[in-house]
Amino acid sequence: MDRGRATRSRRGTVSRRSTAQRRGIAIGVTVATVAGLAAVTWPALAGEDPPRSEPTPAGPARQIVDALRRDLSLTEAQARARLDRERWARGTTQRLRTELGTGYGGTWLAADGNRLMVAVTDEAAAARARAAGAEPKLVTRNARQLDTVKAGLDRIADQATPDVAGWYVDVSNNRVVVRAQPGTESAVRRFVQGSGAPAGAVEVVASAEAPVPLIDVRGGDPYVIDDRARCSIGFSVVGGFVTAGHCGAPGATTSSPDGVAQGVVSASSFPGDDWGVVETNDDWVPQPVVNDFDGGTIAVAGGQEAPVGSSICRFGATTGARCGVVEALNATVVYPEGTVTGLTRTDVCAEPGDSGGSWMSGDQAQGVTSGGSGDCTVGGITFFQPLTEILEVNQLTLVTTANGPADPPAATDPPAATEPPAATEPPAATEPPSPPPGAECTGHKARKAATLGAGRRQVQPAGRYFRAGHGRQVGCLDGPSGANFDLVLQKWSRGGWRTVAVSAGPTADEQITYSGSAGFYRYRVESRRGSGDYTLGFSVR
Structure with missing residues (x-):
């Protein structure tokens, strides 16, 4: 598909149609659930459980547990224990990032999924990390300094050759990693020098990766753009859903695989970012669920960011549910169409048609599929656009099991x-x-x-x-x-x-x-x- 360069857009407040119905009673109802969206006719009512002022967190969804067992080779007990630990790690990371200030160098979960590691620049920060139940590691550069190094590379991204796959902050090793085609490392180091990065702050790593956006120009499911390309729905927001920006430019129309009119792309950004927003018509009702590709759905409870090392699962129209771990945050990727910054790098596979699909860590929404290298036969790496930026830039409200339509003042x-x-x-x-x-x-x-x-x-x-x-x-x-x-x-x-x-x-x-x-x-x-x-x-x- 000839996408051209989608216009970067900072869209105002969308039409805030009510948040979605919980799956439950459906009396005389026609429901077509597609990754959190449903077309309904009256009467389609919410579930029978009365609302509670302080909902009790539910355990991990069975589908997430099963996918982790398959893709990470875990027992059921190990998968559940890991998800519980990661729920704690998300909250602790958020707190330490604020409390440690310039002493904070980043967090990640160790390979065993049990220890939350915190990079710190001084003993005072190390003591606070221990008090929070984390394991500190003394480093030279704090998170702000690492982000500054990466930002320097981002500023000269247009000078990167096709030999450069991208770059990202490696918090566990307190450096920025640049991935380059084997045999081109010397030339890429000269590119790095042009960014003004301090000595030792950047490592060039040989890699055969060649990321591309994961759009599929074949007609099919689950949603179709301008009757010629397909992508996957990401997450429901009030008034529609979010997806990948490379799937369609503003004004593109969307429909279901069988041709039922669905909505219009109201905003998108690619390259630079890789997000899109589809505003659906009144026949489609956003729901707080993700298609598990096994005949059911997974509830979306929130959007708290997962730290490096967390388990994460991707859901897409082509390859269904696939899981792995988060390898890096704030990654820059050089696609043939242009450079995209601020992505999250994972070791999860994906294939064309999975673009725009959902990423979940436990019951928390993380982002939408952007692109990657490899496939689900030989394995690969995949990047996703974090959800937080999409919501903030477009002033959107994520539809979750915890939020009903907000009462106006x-x-x-x-x-x-x-x-x-x-x-x-x-x-x-x-x-x-x-x-x-x-x-x-x-x-x-x-x-x-x-x-x-x-x-x-x-x-x-x-x-x-x-x-x-x-x-x-x-x-x-x-x-x-x-x-x-x-x-x-x-x-x-x-x-x-x-x-x-x-x-x-x-x-x-x-x-x-x-x-x-x-x-x-x-x-x-x-x-x-x-x-x-x-x-x-x-x-x-």
């Missing part, structure tokens, strides 16, 4: 006087009489039971939303005696949740009847006074 809710007038509903004479407040909430297609604390609010279903066609909606709240709960119906409109109906009587029993156009809706239960269990029933008729 109260001030953004329209006051009662601006809510749709009664005239927008069918005349009262044409509607059956509403049951009195406090009537039992029965006979609805969907029912949610939950507990609400005093002064709190909850979004239903299960912190998410549902898609409704044009018609009449009925919502019924049956709350605890002595409490005062309100029921609010909201619709997604012009980039935000807009209140379209409210029932705010003096008790915890409320009823809403509303007629409106098709779209995304959610209920919000609010405590004005008291707390307790409640049941919410709702239907579209």
